[in-house]
Amino acid sequence: MVTAIHTVTHQLGSLLINAIDDGGCKWWATVIEGGTSTPPPKMRRTKRAYGLGGYRARSYWDVRRFTIEGGVECPSGLVAEQQADAMRSIFTDGGQVTYTRTSRLGARFISVELYDELNVTVLPGGYAMKFQIPLEANDPRFLDSVLQTASASVAAPSTSGLDWATGGGLNWVTGGGLDWGTPTSTGVMAVVNNGNADAYPLLSIAGPMINPSVTDPATGRSVAYTGQINTGQTLVIDMSPFTRRVTVDGIDRSAALSSAQWITVPPGASRSLVFGGSGLGSATVTMRSAYL
Secondary structure, eight states: OOEEOSSSEEEETTEEESEEOTTSOEEEEEEEETTTSOOOEEEEEEEOTTSSSEEEEEEEEOOEEEEEEEEEEOSSHHHHHHHHHHHHTTTTTSSOEEEEEEETTEEEEEEEEESSOOEEEEOTTSSEEEEEEEEEESSOOEEESOOEEEEEEOOBOOSSSOOTTTTOSOBTTTTOBOOOOOOSBOOEEEEEOOSSBOBOOEEEEEBSEEEEEEEETTTTEEEEEOSEEOBTOEEEEEOOTTTOEEEETTEEOGGGEEEEOOOOBOTTOEEEEEEEEEESOEEEEEEOOEEO
16 A cells, blocks of 8 residues: 655656555655746736837736656665656656645645656666656646535525415414425525635536526626537536536537636635526536635
């Protein structure tokens, strides 16, 4: 069983650094260059041709780059060489890998890929090696490992409350008095971003539904879909600009959006999203707090 040996651990795929693995190898990180810094800003400015200084526009964060350097001690030279091969194979398919940093604040993760060569060297004697892993993340935000989930059906009035037909009506004897009942659904889904960067909801709508929508009353922004979602079908609307998609059972339906005012939850903010439409379907929103 893999055993952590430090309060802060770093995981790339199945590889856990600052831990002892199943083969008895001790992995540690000596330097995390840029791993706890913010990504660099992308400055947007132009020179004033006939005056002092320049003109600026809003700047945004650039991609995040950081490097993990460290070493490994293994019980034998054979195991060290096997682990070196395993490390080189992490990025062989050319895709992204999940990097997770765990500390006293909990676990946060980000999708990364190599931006330069992965350096792995087995040291003389063969029982130890050192490594240098240069990583890049196009989405520079770390996401919380805690996935928030909230569900709702379309807002509907109460089916209980005052009942004159069966003789319910007013009941002062038992202290009931007026009772209008409670709504069967408010259509509201609440999420909160505890982080310091923008977070983006992902919405899943299960049929049967006609013309479903979700609205953020705080900003008035709305995402609306024109069409029918049948029983057994699921409409997925991903608000993130890094993974944005609109699909029904995996088939792209972006053209069916009648409103594409993508909803963002700012740092430290909460939002009560309102689900609307016609039908008996339901909506589920999921979101993770985001950090820089």
